[in-house]
Amino acid sequence: MRVARLDAPARQGSLRRHNLGLVLRELAVAGPLARAELARRTGLTKATISAYVEALQAAGIVEEAPGAAVAVPSRGRPASPVRLGSGAPVAVGVELGVDFVSACVTAPTGEVVGMLRTPRDQRSGDPRDRLAEAADDVAGLVASLALGAGRVVGLGVAFPGVVGPDGRIRSAPNLPGWNGLDVGRGLAAHLGRLGSGERLVVETGNEADLAALGELWFGEHxxxxxxxxxxxxxxxxxxxxxxxxxxxxxxxxxxxxxxxxxxxxxxxxxxxxxxxxxxxxxxxxxxxxxxxxxxxxxxxxxxxxxxxxxxxxxxxxxxxxxxxxxxxxxxxxxxxxxxxxxxxxxxxxxxxxxxxxxxxxxxxxxxxxxxxxxRLGAEAAVRGAAGLVHDRVLDDPATYLPEVLG
Ligand SMILES: [Zn+2]
Structure with a gap:
């Protein structure tokens, strides 16, 4: 349990969360960066950056980038860049198509760790059975990647219909039986064992919306x-x-x-x-x-x-x-x-x-x-769905990665 100290008001806690998000976002978007460059980009002091990097390293989220040391001309001493490490969280993106299920697992950088696409007719039978079937597909993909415990930080689901702000399907002319279902939380319930329990981020969105985010973030346009x-x-x-x-x-x-x-x-x-x-x-x-x-x-x-x-x-x-x-x-x-x-x-x-x-x-x-x-073809929606999960985690990393706050 964290105990508030008299010299550490609550505001400072939220500032630290925000700043951690800034640091992680820079590493996710720009790749390996020297601490000094991280300080320049975030506007934080070098001492603050060093403290954050240390905490992130201890959690396995950040690591030194070997072979990428950059000489600092003024001192001649190599400044070792850091990058997101092998313990960084991964997100699962899923697309429930009318006649297929696809899924990917991605790093915060957008790098694809694993991907699958399998024909599944979602129009037949009970949608809840289809959801369980999709969950098995996703669980199989995640298991095949042999990720460490607690690495899956969230699940983003793309669906071919109107998805309300509450995550429920409002209208799906091509999958009418799915109206009213919360497909994101439905899938997460099946997949709870993969993630971090209550902290699993769940996002559900329309497939064209999430494909747009996929192209925006990872399409290199x-x-x-x-x-x-x-x-x-x-x-x-x-x-x-x-x-x-x-x-x-x-x-x-x-x-x-x-x-x-x-x-x-x-x-x-x-x-x-x-x-x-x-x-x-x-x-x-x-x-x-x-x-x-x-x-x-x-x-x-x-x-x-x-x-x-x-x-x-x-x-x-x-x-x-x-x-x-x-x-x-x-x-x-x-x-x-x-x-x-x-x-x-x-x-x-x-x-x-x-x-x-x-x-x-x-x-x-x-x-x-x-x-x-x-540019991303059929992968756009799943990549955007996983990217949206990372985006939420980077907005507030301490909620989803509490080990970083200590
Ligand atoms: Zn119409």
């Missing part, structure tokens, strides 16, 4: 701060990032691009409306319209110039452009990142999409919207 990641699997969604922060709206439903109306008299949609973008540019519309079995087949057919494939992608690109122009006019984002299956289909979608943006997006007059292809 230059100067990406305001953008929308437009992606599709069975559904279509947009993850909106403004000023480097995710915008999810008041109830988590921002970015429901798939249900933006492209044609008020168009075909009926599973959401109850008509003419939604998903009916033109979702996976089902693309495969049924082209007569192909999967996205690889559709891409190959379009590459060969087969008329059905070419025309279905032209129609999808146009519909996507109409919807994306509305999004750009509302949010004034300068970049659209094409993710999910759109990344693979980008060579065929980009032309008609850009043509609609040119006509419809107001900012095109002075600064045309840049179209960028996502």
């Amino acid at each position: 230059p100067e990406l701060a305001d953008f929308a990641l437009v992606s599709a699997e069975v559904g279509v969604g947009a993850g909106i990032v403004v000023g480097g922060r995710l915008f999810t709206g008041a109830t988590g439903a921002a970015g429901e691009l798939g249900h933006l109306t492209v044609d008020p008299d168009g075909p009926a949609c599973g959401c109850g409306s008509k003419g939604c973008l998903e009916r033109y540019a979702g996976l089902v519309a693309l495969l049924e319209g082209s007569g192909t079995a999967d996205i690889g087949g559709l891409r190959a057919a379009a590459d060969r110039g087969e008329p059905r494939a070419v025309s279905v992608l032209a129609r999808a690109g146009t519909a996507l452009g109409v919807a994306a122009a509305a999004l750009v006019n509302l949010l004034d984002v300068p970049v659209l990142v094409l993710g999910g299956i759109y990344a693979e289909l980008a060579p065929h979608l980009a032309g008609p999409l850009a043509a609609e943006l040119q006509i419809r997006a107001v900012r095109h007059l002075w600064d045309p919207v840049r179209l960028v292809t996502a």
Whole structure:
């Protein structure tokens, strides 16, 4: 138990938490750094940095970076950099897709320690059974990595639907049986034995939102701060990032691009409306319209110039452009990142999409919207989900890594 000292008011405790987070975040983002550089970047004194590094080293979270010693010209003495060590916490990211489960384990730097993807049809049977099945997959992955005890600090879960701020599924047109479930805590309950008990961070989010965070943090896109990641699997969604922060709206439903109306008299949609973008540019519309079995087949057919494939992608690109122009006019984002299956289909979608943006997006007059292809492919959402867990831990490391405070 920690006892407050008269000369150590509570405020000092919260300051220490904040400062520890600053130090860890710098090491996570920048990699190995000398103590002096850590002091410069955080604005803390070198003595404070040394004390923090010592505490973090004792906990195994930070270690000396061998072979990376940098000579200090003024003294000629090597300044040994430090880096996040083999005892640093890891986070688990999970994506519950309509017909698959994928998971990754990552370090705070974003480095992937382990990854799996397995076909699982989430539409059949009781969602609770599907959740238990996914938990077994994740447990198998974590066990295969032979991590030390207590290394898993949290679990981030990406889901193809609207996720409320309380973590519950509010709407999932493609997985209607899952409405109302708290999939993050449901999975965590199965996985409790892996982590740190009550301290396990649990985050649940929409898959397009978490894919946007994945691309923002780990996609190595230059100067990406305001953008929308437009992606599709069975559904279509947009993850909106403004000023480097995710915008999810008041109830988590921002970015429901798939249900933006492209044609008020168009075909009926599973959401109850008509003419939604998903009916033109979702996976089902693309495969049924082209007569192909999967996205690889559709891409190959379009590459060969087969008329059905070419025309279905032209129609999808146009519909996507109409919807994306509305999004750009509302949010004034300068970049659209094409993710999910759109990344693979980008060579065929980009032309008609850009043509609609040119006509419809107001900012095109002075600064045309840049179209960028996502770099992380199918890994974006799980990497973003795990990254979100690390982000929360780095905001308040002492809560989740109490051994550091002593
Ligand atoms: Zn709809």
